[in-house]
Amino acid sequence: MNKIWHINIAALLIAVLPLPYVFYPALRLLVCGSSAYLIYLHRERWGSEISGWVLVFGGMAVLYNPIFPVFLPKAVWVVVNLISAAVFWKNLHTVSEFDET
Numbered sequence: 001m002n003k004i005w006h007i008n009i010a011a012l013l014i015a016v017l018p019l020p021y022v023f024y025p026a027l028r029l030l031v032c033g034s035s036a037y038l039i040y041l042h043r044e045r046w047g048s049e050i051s052g053w054v055l056v057f058g059g060m061a062v063l064y065n066p067i068f069p070v071f072l073p074k075a076v077w078v079v080v081n082l083i084s085a086a087v088f089w090k091n092l093h094t095v096s097e098f099d100e101t
Contacts, residue, residue: 005092012085
């Protein structure tokens with residue numbers, strides 16, 4: 001189950017490197033889809049209605065959506081990707097603690 005977080009964290013950290021363009025639409029699809037799935041998990045599995053995590057992942061799904069892409073300069077995307085990786089990391093540890101109780 002932890003793979004969803006680890007894959008996103010790794011992809012977002014790799015995205016700060018200069019890579020071929022084809023990587024970035026795939027990253028958008030991955031992060032958008034994972035964010036939507038985590039919204040579902042937070043609502044259905046962990047019983048959150050509209051929690052902070054649901055709002056954060058909703059914002060990330062909009063920001064990374066591949067259908068209506070948001071265009072930002074590379075330097076801004078580097079910061080956004082690092083923050084997004086930190087969000088996935090923090091959520092992983094928050095959910096892990098929640099599942100242990």
